[in-house]
Amino acid sequence: MPxxxxxxxxxxxxxxxxxxxxGRGDGSVIGGWIGLKIDPDLLVHLSAGRAIALVxxxxxxxxxxxxxxxxxxxxxxxxxxxxxxxMPTGHTSALAxxxxxxxxxxxxxxxxLAQVLEATEPHVVxxxxxxxxQLDRAKEVAMMAQLWxxxxxxxxxxxxVANADDPMVVWAxxxxxxxxxxxxxxxxxxxxxxxxxxxxxxxxxxxxxxIERSGEQWRCTGCPLRRPEPQWTVEDDGVLDPTGAWHKxxxxxxxxxxxxxxxxxxxxxxxFGVRPVxxxxxxxxxxxxxxxxxxxxxxxxxIRLLLAKNxxxxxxxxxxxxxxxxxxxxxxxxxxxxxxxxxxxxxFAPLRGxxxxxxxxxxxxxxxxxxxNGVPFQHVRTFDDAIRAVPPGRLEVIANYTAFQDxxxxxxxxx
Amino acid sequence: MSxxxxxxxxxxxxxxxxxxxxxxxxxxxxxxxxxGMPVEVLEVxxxxxxxxxxxxxxxxxxxxxxxALGAQRLLADGGLHxxxxxxxxxxxxxxxxxxxxxxFFAKGTKCAGLELLDLSSDRGPARAVGExxxxxxxxxxxxxLSGFENHGGRTHxxxxxxxxxxxxxxxxxxGATEGAWRGKLLGTYSHGPALARNPALADxxxxxxxxxxxxxxxxxxxxxxxxxxxxxxxxAAARA
Numbered sequence: 001m002p003x004x005x006x007x008x009x010x011x012x013x014x015x016x017x018x019x020x021x022x023g024r025g026d027g028s029v030i031g032g033w034i035g036l037k038i039d040p041d042l043l044v045h046l047s048a049g050r051a052i053a054l055v056x057x058x059x060x061x062x063x064x065x066x067x068x069x070x071x072x073x074x075x076x077x078x079x080x081x082x083x084x085x086x087m088p089t090g091h092t093s094a095l096a097x098x099x100x101x102x103x104x105x106x107x108x109x110x111x112x113l114a115q116v117l118e119a120t121e122p123h124v125v126x127x128x129x130x131x132x133x134q135l136d137r138a139k140e141v142a143m144m145a146q147l148w149x150x151x152x153x154x155x156x157x158x159x160x161v162a163n164a165d166d167p168m169v170v171w172a173x174x175x176x177x178x179x180x181x182x183x184x185x186x187x188x189x190x191x192x193x194x195x196x197x198x199x200x201x202x203x204x205x206x207x208x209x210x211i212e213r214s215g216e217q218w219r220c221t222g223c224p225l226r227r228p229e230p231q232w233t234v235e236d237d238g239v240l241d242p243t244g245a246w247h248k249x250x251x252x253x254x255x256x257x258x259x260x261x262x263x264x265x266x267x268x269x270x271x272f273g274v275r276p277v278x279x280x281x282x283x284x285x286x287x288x289x290x291x292x293x294x295x296x297x298x299x300x301x302x303i304r305l306l307l308a309k310n311x312x313x314x315x316x317x318x319x320x321x322x323x324x325x326x327x328x329x330x331x332x333x334x335x336x337x338x339x340x341x342x343x344x345x346x347x348f349a350p351l352r353g354x355x356x357x358x359x360x361x362x363x364x365x366x367x368x369x370x371x372x373n374g375v376p377f378q379h380v381r382t383f384d385d386a387i388r389a390v391p392p393g394r395l396e397v398i399a400n401y402t403a404f405q406d407x408x409x410x411x412x413x414x415x
Numbered sequence: 416m417s418x419x420x421x422x423x424x425x426x427x428x429x430x431x432x433x434x435x436x437x438x439x440x441x442x443x444x445x446x447x448x449x450x451g452m453p454v455e456v457l458e459v460x461x462x463x464x465x466x467x468x469x470x471x472x473x474x475x476x477x478x479x480x481x482x483a484l485g486a487q488r489l490l491a492d493g494g495l496h497x498x499x500x501x502x503x504x505x506x507x508x509x510x511x512x513x514x515x516x517x518x519f520f521a522k523g524t525k526c527a528g529l530e531l532l533d534l535s536s537d538r539g540p541a542r543a544v545g546e547x548x549x550x551x552x553x554x555x556x557x558x559x560l561s562g563f564e565n566h567g568g569r570t571h572x573x574x575x576x577x578x579x580x581x582x583x584x585x586x587x588x589x590g591a592t593e594g595a596w597r598g599k600l601l602g603t604y605s606h607g608p609a610l611a612r613n614p615a616l617a618d619x620x621x622x623x624x625x626x627x628x629x630x631x632x633x634x635x636x637x638x639x640x641x642x643x644x645x646x647x648x649x650x651a652a653a654r655a
Binding site for chain 1: 429430432433434435436437438441442445460461462478480481484544545563565606607608611612637638640641644
C-alpha cells in the first residue's frame with residue numbers, strides 16, 4: 001500500500017474510534033470520509049489483494065451481507081460493513097478497520113454499485129431485488145436497473161449472483177453481448193428467494209410489453225425476457241443447492257424472506273468455493289443485524305424490532321411479526337424520503353385483530369391510511385407510552401429507517 | 416350515477432401506479448360506503464378494454480415509458496372519451512393529469528395526449544419535489560389543497576380550463592397555478608394518494624358523480640390533524 005494510503009487508513013481508523021468514544025455514532029462513516037479526503041483512491045488500495053463480494057438491492061442487503069459474511073467465514077477472516085453504512089465512505093471505514101483480511105463482503109447502496117464495482121474489483125456481486133423506495137429522490141426502478149446493467153457491461157469478469165424472481169434484476173444482469181466492443185455477458189448464477197411484491201415489474205424493461213405471471217414463473221409477452229431457471233432455491237425450511245442437495249437452515253432470524261437471504265448468502269459463498277454443507281450451520285449464529293430483529297426485555301415486555309423501509313419490506317415484516325401487539329412508527333426525514341405516499345401501497349389488513357399503536361413524526365399520515373384500511377389503532381406520543389399501553393409479553397415494533405434508529409436509541413443502541 | 420352502484424374504475428394500475436395511487440380509489444370507495452352507497456371498484460389493466468359506463472375514472476402517476484404507453488392505449492381504446500361524453504368524472508394525478516391534455520414529454524419525445532383538457536405539458540428547468548399547497552378555485556367550494564409533488568414537467572393551461580388552485584407552496588403547473596378542471600374533469604400535480612390529505616376534494620368528486628349536493632358529514636379527525644400538521648410544517652420550513 002502506498003504511504004499516503006497507509007496514513008489515510010490509519011487516520012481513518014483513529015477518527016472512527018474517536019467518533020465512537022465521543023458517542024457521536026458508530027464511527028462507520030466518519031472514518032472513511034476523513035480517509036478518502038487524504039487519499040481519494042483509499043478504497044482502491046484497501047480493496048487490493050482481497051477477494052470481495054458486493055451485495056446490493058433495495059431490500060435485504062444488510063441481512064444478506066451479514067449472512068454471507070458468516071458463510072464466507074468458513075475460509076478465513078472477512079471484512080464487512082456490518083453497520084449498514086453502505087456507501088464508499090462506509091466501505092473505506094470497514095476495510096481500514098478490519099486491517100488485512102483475505103476476504104470482504106460489502107453491502108452497497110444500489111445507487112453506488114457502479115462506483116464501488118470500479119473501486120473494489122470484486123470477485124462476485126449479488127443482485128437481490130429492485131422496488132420503489134424513497135421515490136422523491138431515489139432513481140425510479142427502471143432507471144436503476146439500467147444503471148446496474150451499464151455497470152455490469154464494464155465488468156464482464158465479475159461473477160453475478162442474481163434473483164431470478166425479479167424481472168428488473170434479471171434484465172439488469174443480462175446485458176446484451178457486444179463482441180466488437182469486448183462486451184461479453186457476465187457469468188450469472190440464479191437464485192430464487194421468492195418475491196411478495198410485484199407492483200414494480202408489470203412492464204418489461206426491455207420492450208415495454210406486459211409481464212405475465214403464473215405461480216412463480218413470469219415472462220414478457222413481447223420479447224424473450226423470462227424467468228431463468230434458478231440454481232439455488234428455498235424449499236420448506238431449507239435450501240436446495242445446484243447439485244440438488246437440500247440443506248436444512250436453522251436461522252434465528254424470522255420469516256420466509258430470511259430463508260431467501262440465506263440461500264443468497266450460500267450462493268455468494270459458493271462463488272468463493274465454500275460448500276453449503278460447511279457454511280449452513282454458521283448462518284444460525286446471526287441473531288440480529290444492526291438492531292434489526294433484536295429483542296429487548298423492558299418492564300415485562302419482550303420488544304422485537306423490525307425495520308421496514310418501503311412497500312416490499314412492509315409486506316415481509318407483516319409475515320415475520322407474531323400475532324401480538326404491534327407498534328408502527330413512521331418518520332419522513334431525509335434518510336427516509338420526504339414523501340409518505342407509499343403508505344397506500346401497503347395493505348395493512350394483516351394487522352386487523354392485533355392491538356395496533358402508532359407513533360413517529362408522520363403518525364397522522366399513517367392514521368389516515370389505517371382508517372381507510374379499516375384497521376383500528378391508538379396514537380401514542382412516545383415509545384414509553386407505547387410500552388405502558390400494551391400488556392406484558394411480546395411487543396412487535398415495525399418502523400421505517402429514522403424511526404427505527406430513534407427507537408433503537410431508546411433501547412441503548414441495541415445491536 | 417349508474418343505476419345500482421357507484422362504479423369506480425382505476426385505469427391501468429399496471430402502468431400508472433408509482434406513488435400510492437391506489438389510495439385515491441380506496442378513499443373514494445370508503446367514503447361512499449360510509450354513506451351507505453353500494454360501490455363497485457374495477458381495476459382495468461392496460462391489456463383490457465376500458466368500460467365506458469363507470470361513474471368515476473382515476474388515472475395515476477407513472478414513469479415516462481408507462482405514461483407514453485398508457486396514453487397510446489387510452490387513445491386506441493376510446494372508452495374514456497365515450498365515458499367523458501356521457502358525463503363521467505375523471506380525476507388525473509401527475510402523469511395521469513398530463514396525459515389528459517393535448518401533449519406531454521416523455522423520454523425527451525413529445526407525445527400525443529387525450530385532448531380531454533385544454534392544456535399541454537413540457538419539461539421544466541428542474542424537477543419539482545416537495546410539499547405543494549394552494550388556495551382552491553372558490554367556485555369549487557373546498558378548503559386549501561395540501562399535497563406532495565414530484566414531477567419534471569410544467570403545464571400550460573389553455574382558455575378551455577380553469578386552474579384548480581393558486582400555488583402558495585411548491586410549483587404545481589408553473590409556480591403560479593396548480594392543476595386544472597373543466598366540467599367533471601379534474602387534474603392535479605398533488606401526487607399519489609392526493610385525496611388522503613384532501614377529503615373535501617374526494618367528496619367533490621363523489622358529489623359530481625352522484626349528483627347529490629349535500630353528502631352526510633364523516634369523521635375526518637385524522638385527516639384534519641394531518642392537514643394542520645402539514646400546514647405547520649410548511650410554515651416552519653418557510654420561516655427557516
